[in-house]
Amino acid sequence: MDKKNVYLDNNATTPMDDRVIEVMTKVMRESYGNPSSVYQVGQKGKKIIEESREMISGLLGLKSREIVFTSGGTESNNMAIRGVARCLKKKGMHLITSAIEHSSVLNTFKDMESLGWEVTYLGVDEKGKVNTEELRRSIKDETVLISIMHSNNEIGTFQPITEIGKIAKEKNIIFHVDGVQSVGKIKIDFENIDLFSFAAHKFYGPKGIGALYVKSGVKIEKLITGGHQERNRRAGTENVPGVCGMAKALEITLENLYVEMEKEKKLRDYMEKKILENIGKVTINGDLSNRLSNTSSISFEKVEAESLLFALDMKGIAVSAGSACASSTLSPSHVLEAIGFSISKAKSTLRISLGRFTQKEEIDYFVEILEMAVGNERNLNII
C-alpha cells in the first residue's frame, strides 16, 4: 500500500485503467487522421468511432445511432435539457427537475428560467428520494421535460427511475436521466428513458468524453453548430482516442460489474462499521438500503469537514467534503441542505467513494488516520 496515495474520491473521478491507456495510446499513434477525411488514415479514425459506438450501444442494450458522443456529463446534460426545451418550446415551456441534481443540471435549468421557461424543483425526503406523488401533482399541460438523476453523487441515493419513467410516458413528457454516477456501478434499465447522460471518467476511462443516449424518435435541437458530425447532432472533430477509450472502459467495467459492486459494498460496509465503532457521534447519510455500493456520506458531530479534509490530505488520503464542485466553492452542499441538514451538519460531512483499486489495508489506514483527526478536532473545539 502506498500511504502517500490513498484515493477515496472515485465519485469525483476515477483513475484510468491501464488497459484503457494502452488502447488509447495505440489509437493516438496510429489513427490520428480526421474522421471526416476521405483518405485512409482519416477513415481509420472513422472506423474506430463507429466500432466504439457499436460496442457501447451493444453493451448497454441500445441502438448505435442512439448514442451521441459529447465532451462529458456536463455537455450531455446541457444537450438534453436545452435541446428538448428549445425543440418543444411551442408545445410548452414548463420543465421539472429535483433540488439535488448536479450543478450541470441545476445551473442549466436556472439559465432556462432566465430565458423564460418555468422550472419546478422537486424536493426530496430525508434519504434524498424524490416523491412521485409530488411529481404527478407538479405536472401541467405545458410540461415537456422531466430531468431526474439516476443516483446522487454525494449521498448515493437511487431515484425511483422506473416509476418516474412510467409517469412521464403516461403523460407524454420527455424523460431525461443524468446517469453519470450510475454507469459502471449498477445495471441500467433504459425502459421509458428518453435521454441518458454518462461520462467515461467515472468508470476508469478518460476525462473529456461522454455520451448522450437519445432514444430513436426523440427530437433535440443541437447545441453546437458547425460541421455535420454525429449525424448532424453535435458538430466538431471527433475525439477518436477518447471515444475508443470510453468503449474499452465500459467493456472492462461491465465484464465484472457484479463482482466489483459486491467487493466495493463489502469494503464500504466494513469501513462504516469501523467508523461507527471507533469514532462515535457520527451519522451515515442517505438511503442506507438503496444507494450506490461504493458511496458513503458521513457526518461527524462537532467537526468541520474542511479541517478533516486537510488533515487527511497531509497523510496522503483523498476524500471530499460534499461533491467536488461544492468543495471547491466551500459553500454547504445543496444536496445536504435539501435532505434537511443544518448548515453546521452539512459542513461536518465527508463523502468517501471507493473504487476498483481500493484495498482493505487502505481502508484500515484511512479509518486510523480519520479517528486521530476527528479526535484532534474535537479536542481543539472543546478548548
Ligand SMILES: Cc1ncc(COP(=O)(O)O)c(C=O)c1O
Ligand atoms: C451526477 C453528475 N452529473 C454530471 C456530472 C458532470 O460530469 P462531467 O464532469 O463529465 O462534466 C457529474 C460529475 O461529477 C456528476 O456527478
